[in-house]
Structure formats: structure tokens, C-alpha cells
């Protein structure tokens with residue numbers, strides 16, 4: 001059981017740790033996650049967000065260690081997705097179904113759709129100020145960051161931002177704050193950004209500008225997953241600024257799969273070509289590397305190369321899975337090239353080039369295809385493909 005932590009004066013983290021989850025709707029969560037919820041005590045007692053449905057008993061038990069849950073006066077729901085709203089029906093059954101839920105307009109619509117129940121929704125919008133007892137709240141809708149209903153709740157008197165999914169990390173451990181875990185949390189935050197928010201990078205840039213214009217004092221950021229940023233909240237804000245700009249770095253990610261090791265040999269030759277130009281490289285075998293780790297490597301890469309054998313006139317299925325995932329998350333500013341071996345028809349390279357164009361990656365070469373097993377001359381072509389990717393990337397970055 002999780003021991004509630006007082007994170008600020010009369011503000012408690014009462015959420016739950018999910019140590020076991022390893023697949024979060026297609027995202028590999030090697031270290032589990034948390035579903036953070038926050039209990040604010042005062043003249044009115046407010047619960048900000050809940051947890052995933054199977055953890056509802058644990059949430060209520062955590063709250064019971066502080067107050068009788070029936071003393072909760074209202075819920076603020078920053079986000080409808082079920083990892084934060086799933087426990088709402090059970091919480092309301094406990095605290096009283098007539099208690100208000102403050103949420104965005106889309107939040108009210110979406111919560112109603114999820115639970116087929118017309119709870120006491122009280123709609124708030126950007127700029128609204130709400131006084132509940134001795135506390136004042138303000139709200140910032142963050143539509144499509146990452147759902148239409150998403151919003152932030154800000155507590156001006158304590159300078160705390162409850163940021164829903166934003167600034168979160170899928171991490172479950174015995175550390176709860178940035179100053180406890182240090183830089184070890186950043187790979188988790190980066191992976192979270194790549195898999196949840198990359199698609200919305202332009203909106204992240206706009207949001208960060210809005211926050212800057214509002215001149216919000218932020219002493220603490222409480223996301224709905226992972227650790228709380230209290231020592232240096234600007235660290236994660238600056239990281240989001242950097243990741244969302246998607247400025248290409250001198251780095252090439254090479255993704256491949258192989259049936260009989262021919263495409264593996266080609267991938268290694270492309271890798272050697274990139275390295276010969278002193279450009280950073282990551283070689284990622286899709287049988288060994290999860291799609292969510294591949295996209296995490298891609299966010300700052302200036303170029304990708306994808307190698308696929310041809311199977312049944314098409315791209316190899318595991319490569320299609322990864323390409324579909326990449327397309328959905330829409331990374332920007334990438335150079336691209338394809339390669340792969342084939343037996344008799346050899347369509348994979350052509351299909352990959354079409355996918356690159358669809359995703360608006362710049363295809364810098366028609367690609368290299370090799371029948372059956374590459375010989376030295378074929379591997380030289382692959383090496384040169386790696387050199388071309390690296391030199392073109394260096395030229396683009398320096399121009």
C-alpha cells in the first residue's frame with residue numbers, strides 16, 4: 001500500500017503505484033507507472049483526478065488515512081482518459097454522487113460518454129477562477145495535450161500546477177520527487193514525451209509560450225504519472241521546449257528487421273557508413289527494440305534509415321508495425337532512406353519510400369535493394385548510403 005505523502009501544506013499525493021504494468025496501450029513501461037491523484041484539505045476538501053478503475057479501493061484507502069472520503073466536497077477532473085477517471089464512479093458512490101466534478105466542457109462530454117451517467121458536471125474554462133472554501137483554483141485548457149478534454153489546474157496561492165499527463169513519466173518506484181531521483185528520471189520523461197505528446201509538438205510550443213506570457217509562478221508541477229517536480233520545475237519545462245522544437249541533431253537511427261540476416265548485414269554496413277562520418281548512430285533491430293523505444297530515439301535524430309526484407313510483395317510485418325507507430329506520432333524534420341533484401345519481387349524499399357513521403361520525411365536516395373544475400377559490392381552500396389545520410393544531415397544542420 002502507498003503511504004500518502006504531504007507534498008505541500010495540506011496537499012497530499014494519494015494516488016497509486018502500478019508496479020506490474022508493462023504495456024500501456026502499446027507503450028512498453030519497463031518500470032511500471034503511477035496514477036497520481038491529489039487531495040487538498042481546507043474549508044472544502046478537493047480531490048484532483050482519480051486513478052485507474054482496478055485501483056479505486058486503494059485510492060479510497062489512501063484517502064481514508066487522511067480523512068473520511070465522505071468529507072470530500074468536490075472532484076476536479078483534468079483528463080478523461082480511464083487511467084485518471086476510471087475510479088470516478090466508485091469515488092462518487094462513496095463520497096456522494098451529487099458532489100460536483102469540475103472539468104472542461106469536453107471533459108463533461110467525454111466523462112458522460114465514458115460512464116453513461118450525467119454526474120454533477122461543473123464546466124470550467126481557460127482563465128476561470130474558482131474559489132472552493134479557502135482555496136482558489138484557476139484553469140488552463142490544454143486541448144489535444146493530449147486529449148480534447150485535457151486541462152491544467154493551477155493553485156496560485158501555493159504556485160502548484162497540476163498538469164495532468166503533461167510533464168509525466170511512466171515510472172514506479174520508491175522516489176516521489178525530482179530531487180530524490182535526479183537525472184535518472186529524464187529518460188522516462190523523454191520516452192513519455194516521445195510516445196504521448198510528440199504528435200502535438202506544435203501545441204506544446206504554443207502552450208509553453210502561453211505559460212510564459214501568463215508569467216505563472218510555478219514552484220511545483222504535479223503530473224498524473226511519475227515523480228513530482230519540486231526542486232526544479234523549469235527543468236522539465238525546458239526539456240519540453242527542446243523536445244517539441246524537434247531540431248534535428250547529428251544522429252541517425254537505423255531500424256531494421258531480417259528474415260535470413262541479409263538485411264541485418266545491410267543495416268550494419270549502413271551503420272558503418274554513418275559512423276565513418278562521425279555522426280551518432282543507433283542500430284535498432286525491431287525484434288529486440290520496442291516501438292516505443294524506437295520513437296524515443298527518433299525524436300532528436302536528424303535522419304532515419306529503415307531496412308526491411310520483402311515478404312509477400314510487401315514490407316515485413318514488424319517493420320509495418322513500427323512505421324505505423326512512427327506515422328501516428330508524426331516526427332518532423334527527418335531525412336530518410338530505405339534498404340532491404342528480397343527474393344524475387346522486392347517491393348519493400350518502394351513501399352518504405354512511399355511511407356516516408358506520406359509522413360513528410362525527405363527521401364534522400366532511392367534506396368538499396370539486394371537480391372537474396374549481399375556481396376561485398378552490395379555492402380559497399382549500403383556503406384555509401386550511410387555516408388550519404390550522414391553527410392546530407394551534416395550539410396543541413398550547418399546550413
Ligand code: FEO
Pocket residue numbers: 079081082083084146147165224225
Ligand atoms: Fe495518463 Fe491520457 O492518460
